[in-house]
Amino acid sequence: MTIAAHAIKTSNDTRGDSTRTRILDSAEHLFSECGVNGVSLRTIVAHAGVNTAAVHYHFGSKYGLLEAVFARRIVPIAKERLDLLAKCHQNPSLPPLLHQIIAAFLEPGMTGRHGGATFARLRARLAADASEETRSLLVQYFDDSSGQFLKALAKALPNLPATDLYWRFHFMLGTMVYTMANPGRIQALTKNECDPSDMDASLAYLVPFLAQGFLADPIPKAPIMLKSYKNNNKPKP
Amino acid sequence: MTIAAHAIKTSNDTRGDSTRTRILDSAEHLFSECGVNGVSLRTIVAHAGVNTAAVHYHFGSKYGLLEAVFARRIVPIAKERLDLLAKCHQNPSLPPLLHQIIAAFLEPGMTGRHGGATFARLRARLAADASEETRSLLVQYFDDSSGQFLKALAKALPNLPATDLYWRFHFMLGTMVYTMANPGRIQALTKNECDPSDMDASLAYLVPFLAQGFLADPIPKAPIMLKSYKNNNKPKP
DNA sequence: GTCTATAGCTGGATAGAC
């Protein structure tokens, strides 16, 4: 069965307590908590109340299970992103277009609608994983919608060179993934005043920060600048 | 032996080819490439040309080896950060103080002086890992210098409320870690025009982006705003 | 489709010679 077929089959399972669904839920939770290599199938099946054979019957292997966990959430997230993007437009009664686009990109994956903090942390783990299998999962599901957002951002920032735009998009992914991963450092430093697991608060602070970053002047192009920007690139204060 | 003692002992090993050092180098490389749970001690010792007993003799366990790998790099990184911070000051012939501070924080960990991209990726992996052991490693070694940088940033941004500052510091960590992790998405999207493994280029684009983000207006404080910033928080364009 | 039982490996850790 293909990954997409897994996703469709799963999303049609509205009962929510079938063997398949319970395995997916347990796997999502434990992969997220312990990492894919940090948890055994035995632990997953014990948590789901099934046996090891069930996993191999439904998903073929541990990696097949990971694909299914991933596909179940990612297809609706990508769809919602594009839906929200289609609704973005200039209007004096709305926030600036740039803010709308950034929010359309970030919200679907970060709020609770698609697996919430659990799936978000799993995505963060996969992003730090460089293996070919993992990387292909991310590229396969995200690159299409990313391209659409890059186009929309380019249109909203007509004076920004493509290279600068790409870098800033990359930085946006970084803030998103790191916030979702929530390593706990900022809580420790601030005595829980800042809590990245509160995705609404995270977005409220993140969107304006990123929008402002996107609006920075492009950096000068001369190659020498790349090694000595400190003495040459002075944006107006 | 304590972690600090490991670090000191290692940093005094100037020959660079002792058993200890070869194990540390191999482990750093393979932990970085495959994840701590993704590589076995057998693979590490084969790569280092030693036997499994050597690891247990010198480091006690696989986790002890991870600690030693981490401590060897992190102590000099934290020191260099503070050294660079001490040199930051207002001067018309230099870039803005804010840029200097951000660069002082980012450079030591991202450029090639302390393990380079290899150790950087390992740090990114550990950041995505939520286990108590891993988290304590990061907190233990980084929180002191982070506090000093927060103070310096607060002084450079006297009108920014502490909460906003903390969030933006958190976002800065995200861009740093994600760039170091370099999941390859931006290369794929841009046909290698942007290459996050080029740390000089990364810093050239990253520092101005972050500085601009730090300079954004603080978000309004009313709790309601956290859930509906989209209709209420409109920074000037 | 679901289960039990187990095959077949690989893992971290250690004992004990030198």
Place this chain on the structure above:
DNA sequence: GTCTATCCAGCTATAGAC
């Protein structure tokens, strides 16, 4: 300090009864 040989717990995957 360094090595070989080994223990045994834990893993994924499968065979085969029901």
